[in-house]
Amino acid sequence: MYSNLFKMCGYTDEEIEEQRPRIEKALERMGVFNEAAIEHAEKTVQANYDVEMVSVQKLLWVFMHSCIDGVLARDEHDYVINCNWPFPVQMTLAMIAAAREAGGKTWVGMPVQVLWMVGGTVFDILTPMLERGELIGQPVGKAHCSQYQIYTGAIDLGILPKPDLGIGSGWFCDQAAETEEMMSELYNFEIAYLDGVNDWAWNAWPNLDERAVKYSANTIKLALKRVKEITGIETTEDQLKAGFKYVAKWLYGMQNITRMIGAADPQPISQANVNLPYGLWAIATDYPDQAVDGLATMVREVKRKIDEGEGVVPKGAPRVYLALRTNVDTTPIRMVEELGLCLPTVFVDWLCPQELTKSTYTDMVDKIAEGLYRRPQLCDASAALMYWKTLCKDFNMDAAIISYAYNCRPWAVDPIMAKLDLQKELGIPAIVLETDGYDTRNYSAEQLRTRLESFAEVVKMNKEMKAAA
Ligand code: SF4
CATH class of the missing domain: 3.40.50.11900 (Rossmann fold)
Incomplete structure (x- = not known):
């Protein structure tokens, strides 16, 4: 029923067969384990992306795998740590590596961001989550962040598991931290906040405020310490460095794509497809090698189309x-x-x-x-x-x-x-x-x-x- 859809998203027949129990459990939980929903998903993904591009298939593969992992995180791990946007990717990547090296009892990820990407552009199932989120402290018409309405709705509907610790973001906008606070009360889980000092003088940027950098860095250290206290995993300097290296590779690839499309006439691919590498620039994944391969493939495909x-x-x-x-x-x-x-x-x-x-x-x-x-x-x-x-x-x-x-x-x-x-x-x-x-x-x-x-x-x-x- 769903093989064709998963093949559009870069899966091989062997992978589908091997992953079948996980795929079906996740689809069931997302409410899309039926013919009509899968047919709708096939149309949705083709409307959103040019799925004949190999790079699109490879990047969709990363999103689909990450989404299934996020939905099943509680079934497959003892601890679940959520990192939520706007969030530093290097830090999440380092924690993912630390969790893996510690034996895999802990799952670390950015499940909400992966869920809205897959739930929106593949399955088109976000509206019920948004509606549920609107019933939970974020009413319609009051300018609440729709990303966090999805988060609340997905947890309340049982699509995403309740984490043991949410690392919430308070350094950029107020809504992320406020909603996390509400959720920690409602669903009884702990939050560690990344905080910031955003009181910039007009035209001061890019001259950075040392006090702001040190303050935010300290909140990151406190969050990493809390992760260690709860799960026992310790994130090392080397893992943070590896996270930086990955992000640097990603920046390089993204800038290549941006420059090539920007200089080409005619525009070689739809910017709709670039949503995928952009997403993986800002969303940490457990599949960095496959993500980089997808990005490199897109660079080559864009070049070929220009030529x-x-x-x-x-x-x-x-x-x-x-x-x-x-x-x-x-x-x-x-x-x-x-x-x-x-x-x-x-x-x-x-x-x-x-x-x-x-x-x-x-x-x-x-x-x-x-x-x-x-x-x-x-x-x-x-x-x-x-x-x-x-x-x-x-x-x-x-x-x-x-x-x-x-x-x-x-x-x-x-x-x-x-x-x-x-x-x-x-x-x-x-x-x-x-x-x-x-x-x-x-x-x-x-x-x-x-x-x-x-x-x-x-x-x-x-x-x-x-x-x-
Ligand atoms: S309100 Fe905050 S979390 Fe929501 S989209 Fe804006 S910056 Fe992101």
Whole structure:
């Protein structure tokens, strides 16, 4: 019943056979162990990604395996440790390695992020989880983070297990930590918080605040200590270094893809497919070798398509920046491309020069904390504005679509400022568009299309006028 779907996601016949009991248990728990749900999943995954690309299949394999592991974590391990977004990947990777080396009694992962990726873009089953989350302290219409509504809903519905320890994120947004606090009370599990100091002066970024780095580093150390006290696993300096090495490889590969797509004309692949490597840049996995292989395959596939002149939008199409990746549904990304606009880069895929400064820290945990504050959007509005302006200049953008999620306070701060800045300083048209990274009910494809169609016409006309001038 599900072999075809799993083959689209990179599984071999032997793997499906070998993994059958686990696959069926996980599908049952997710409520998709029936013909209708599997047929729907086959259509959903093909609508979201170009599954004929080998790299897409390889990266989907990593997500599917990770999702099954997360759903079955309690069945297969004595301890479950959840790390939740926004979260340093190196730290999770190091804990995963430590747990493995200690014999596998403990499972460490980022199950929510994997679940919304698979639950959204493969099975399309997030709405019941969101609805359940809305009943649990995060009512509709109050701008609660949809990612955390999924988390609460998935645990309450028994899809994801209750952890022994959640390592929650309080260094960037308030909602993550607030929801974790509520969940720890409701479901009786412990939380260790990563915390931060985000009181930046305007235009202070990229000059990092030593106090903020040290403070965040200390909260990371306390969380690692608590993991050791609860499970007995100790994360070593070498494991943290290996985590850094993996992330560095990933950055290199992602920047290769970003630069190649950005420089190509026509745009060689849909940015919808780049959701997968982007996801694995920010989500730690138990399958780093397979993930890197998938990424390297995508680099080669993009290069081949460029060499053969393949394109998903017409040659010479206007170049447009799209500010948000809709993680659980690639419709908005594909819609922009279908309107004949080229997306050279999307969201925060590109690393700006200020982010590439060499670290002055020697301690690995300090380096992790420093990394958190290197990304402009994770710091303050002036840094995000600087990023967008630099990106639009560097990629020679003709226009910008500043899409954002109303319920994500850090991301909802600066869209209007960004639109005005880009129009005034760079003289390019910009539009502010409300979407959502995790809840497709918060935008309608028809409304998006209506607004984007007229914007696309303006952008194309502008480009023609410039060319004729
Ligand atoms: S509110 Fe925004 S930053 Fe915070 S967890 Fe949700 S999506 Fe992420």
